[in-house]
Amino acid sequence: MDRMIIIRNLVKRFGTIVAVNNLNMDVYCGEIYALLGPNGAGKTTTVRMIMGLLKPTSGTIIVDNVDVVKNPGLVKKKVGYMPQFFSLYSDLTVFENLDFYGRIYGLPREIRMKRIRELMKIAEITEYKDVLAGNLSGGLKRRLGLAATLIHDPKLIILDEPTAGIDPPLRRTFWKLFLRLRDEEKTILVTTHYMDEAENADRIGLISQGRLKAVGTPREIKKMVYGGHLMRLILAGKNIDINTINNIDHRAIIDVLKVKNLGDSKTEVILVVKDFGSTLPIISSELQKHGVNIVLAEPVPITLEDAFIALTTGEMPCLKN
Amino acid sequence: MFEKLIAIIIKEFKQLIRDKRTVALVIALPLIVMTTFGIAYSGEIKDVPIALAIEDYGYPAKIIINRIMNHKAFYVKYITNDMDTVKFYVEKGYVKAGVVIPDKFSYKIVYLGQAEIIAILDPGWFSIPNAVHSVLKGIAAQSIDDIATYIYSYYGVKKSINIEVTPYYVRGELKIIDIVGPAVMGIMVQQVPLTLAAISIVREREKGTLEKLLTTPTGRFDLIFGKLVPYAIVGVLIGIGELLIVTYGLGAINYGNLVDITIVTLMLAIASLGLGLFISIISKNQLQAMQFSTFIMLLSYLFSGFLLPVEGIRPEARFIVYAMPIYYFYIAIGGITLRALSLFDVIDQFFLLAIYATVTLSLSLIFMSKRLE
Ligand SMILES: Nc1ncnc2c1ncn2[C@@H]1O[C@H](COP(=O)(O)OP(=O)(O)OP(=O)(O)O)[C@@H](O)[C@H]1O
Ligand SMILES: [Mg+2]
Numbered sequence: 001m002d003r004m005i006i007i008r009n010l011v012k013r014f015g016t017i018v019a020v021n022n023l024n025m026d027v028y029c030g031e032i033y034a035l036l037g038p039n040g041a042g043k044t045t046t047v048r049m050i051m052g053l054l055k056p057t058s059g060t061i062i063v064d065n066v067d068v069v070k071n072p073g074l075v076k077k078k079v080g081y082m083p084q085f086f087s088l089y090s091d092l093t094v095f096e097n098l099d100f101y102g103r104i105y106g107l108p109r110e111i112r113m114k115r116i117r118e119l120m121k122i123a124e125i126t127e128y129k130d131v132l133a134g135n136l137s138g139g140l141k142r143r144l145g146l147a148a149t150l151i152h153d154p155k156l157i158i159l160d161e162p163t164a165g166i167d168p169p170l171r172r173t174f175w176k177l178f179l180r181l182r183d184e185e186k187t188i189l190v191t192t193h194y195m196d197e198a199e200n201a202d203r204i205g206l207i208s209q210g211r212l213k214a215v216g217t218p219r220e221i222k223k224m225v226y227g228g229h230l231m232r233l234i235l236a237g238k239n240i241d242i243n244t245i246n247n248i249d250h251r252a253i254i255d256v257l258k259v260k261n262l263g264d265s266k267t268e269v270i271l272v273v274k275d276f277g278s279t280l281p282i283i284s285s286e287l288q289k290h291g292v293n294i295v296l297a298e299p300v301p302i303t304l305e306d307a308f309i310a311l312t313t314g315e316m317p318c319l320k321n
Numbered sequence: 322m323f324e325k326l327i328a329i330i331i332k333e334f335k336q337l338i339r340d341k342r343t344v345a346l347v348i349a350l351p352l353i354v355m356t357t358f359g360i361a362y363s364g365e366i367k368d369v370p371i372a373l374a375i376e377d378y379g380y381p382a383k384i385i386i387n388r389i390m391n392h393k394a395f396y397v398k399y400i401t402n403d404m405d406t407v408k409f410y411v412e413k414g415y416v417k418a419g420v421v422i423p424d425k426f427s428y429k430i431v432y433l434g435q436a437e438i439i440a441i442l443d444p445g446w447f448s449i450p451n452a453v454h455s456v457l458k459g460i461a462a463q464s465i466d467d468i469a470t471y472i473y474s475y476y477g478v479k480k481s482i483n484i485e486v487t488p489y490y491v492r493g494e495l496k497i498i499d500i501v502g503p504a505v506m507g508i509m510v511q512q513v514p515l516t517l518a519a520i521s522i523v524r525e526r527e528k529g530t531l532e533k534l535l536t537t538p539t540g541r542f543d544l545i546f547g548k549l550v551p552y553a554i555v556g557v558l559i560g561i562g563e564l565l566i567v568t569y570g571l572g573a574i575n576y577g578n579l580v581d582i583t584i585v586t587l588m589l590a591i592a593s594l595g596l597g598l599f600i601s602i603i604s605k606n607q608l609q610a611m612q613f614s615t616f617i618m619l620l621s622y623l624f625s626g627f628l629l630p631v632e633g634i635r636p637e638a639r640f641i642v643y644a645m646p647i648y649y650f651y652i653a654i655g656g657i658t659l660r661a662l663s664l665f666d667v668i669d670q671f672f673l674l675a676i677y678a679t680v681t682l683s684l685s686l687i688f689m690s691k692r693l694e
Contacts (some may be wrong), residue, residue, distance in 0.1 A: 051536045053693045072691065076538045087533035104537045148533075 002029040004156055004187040010059035012045050019045040021210035027189050032182050034201035035191040042210040043191040044084050047160050051081050080154035084161045086141045090134025094125055094144055097133050105152035119147040139166045159190045175200045195304035208312035222302040225310040226272040228254040230300035233269045237292035240267040248286040252279040342605055346612040358623055361638035366452045369632040372399040372419045374407040379427020381468045394456045411441045412491045414656045418442055418453040430482055431472055437485040444495040445659040449630050457486045499574040502567035503654040504627040507647045510560035510586050511593040512618050514552040518597025519610040521548045527606055541689045549594050556590030576661035585653045588674040592646035595681025602688050621647045649673045
């Protein structure tokens, strides 16, 4: 697949602070890539370097086949950027802000007016057209910021924590819009520290202390914590212990996390398996050979939060009973 | 009960000293201004360009002429043999004063013991007329003995003699408003656009709007000139408005035509904007930008050649005067309004302002970072 952004060995130091530490990252054309990381992970610094706002200490950044460290000006028309903090003019109205950015991108009057109308509708700010941007609520400011980012119909959209501090319904609205934009073949790079919304992304890059700790689809990321999926089984049979499980074909089972006697000839087992669907029949038939029946088999949901904590801190999340 | 008060006091102090540049601006700048002021203003008047009319070639006249030529207060730019030429030069502002040694000067001093030299003065040069007048009186007094000795040795008479210095004001005496009007206009035309410009870029930086703007296709040129145009217009409107009020409301003299005045004023506004934008680019925050612009305002009062003419400032400190856009403007606008000169007559000053604007704007373009750092 074509790559929209290619980052290699990117380093940014502020004095002694290493904000971005040898980062490698690819964003494919037409995907939503969520850069997920805790406060201070280096998300904003990375995004600012992509936008040419900060000069990398070392490393390369290629955006749409252009080296943006050497030629920061070349891709600006193709990229829409929404900074983490409100960056429009408080003393201009909603309309005036959009009109200003429309002009900056050289949109002819007719197209500009049409585009502003559309975007105000999409962002649901039409009724605030003549309100000063400084007087808008936090959520409305975000919507206006997003509209201004999209004014020139950029093919790459970079959003730095677009959903920070906004309520869940608006977050959902935003993500619906991102998905819609993706369907229009836009590429979106979005930073966040909300795990739940990152799950909507096509791929997630987990960033911590300026390094990319893991990359993949949300499913892949979760799998990475244990190296597979979690399967919870309630087994019925006598004398079940860890050896019963260990005797099973090893290719399907990666790890055994828990074996607990529930009494009444019932045992709870939690396994890490390669894949839930294909592994279950193998386990089931193997266990039956030893006279053990599966009473219940269910996947244990790993939240992205668990994955996040596990992958950024190295701590395995505790399993809830 | 004072805890809250103390908390605020401590916080303010901390904020004040957090950034080194702010500390420098708040503490060092006033000290620098005071020191330069002290040095600059401690000298005596020097190198005033004058024209000399020599209508008498007698020996006593030569004694006076010699002293004038060698006096460090004067720089004799033109020598002629008639008073009208000198008057013309002074009126046109080619020189700041003139001295006439009138016809029969030597005859009068020898035979009547009494003669005069004439000081051609332009009251438009704030403190120059007084200074020139008193220097000439000093020269006259010092020459008396030499002349008396000469008379004694040639004519064998001992005589008490007296030399008067008669002031002659071209265009008569001026009211204070005639002189102050253009100066105040200059300060405003310089200061308003300069302050607006000084804050402009650093404000966008502080408010975060620059972060977005820098990621758009706008270049340095758009940013700088986009800010320049409206501020320049505001500056010119304020300047012309002030001049009209002073002229028509307060009855100040104004021989200039509005087109010339507008063009020169516009040039000052642009030069000041250049300086302001440069300040905005090197300032870390709005506080610093304000400090800088207040500093420039103070300097332009002290060193624009208005309160004290450049000839009164020590030569070592004169570079400060030449670094003020208002210095060139003040000469040009004074020429146009008080001396009835045309734009063409003050074209030197106009071009110096243009060069000033070009240099400051180029520096702004060069130093303006397209990044956030
Ligand atoms: N201008 C700067 N000077 C010094 N240190 C900086 C600067 N900008 C960022 N940093 C440091 O770099 C690190 C990464 O900061 P960055 O803003 O990129 O994090 P982030 O992932 O965006 O965090 P958040 O989620 O809080 O926005 C932090 O330790 C921060 O303190
Ligand atoms: Mg950030």
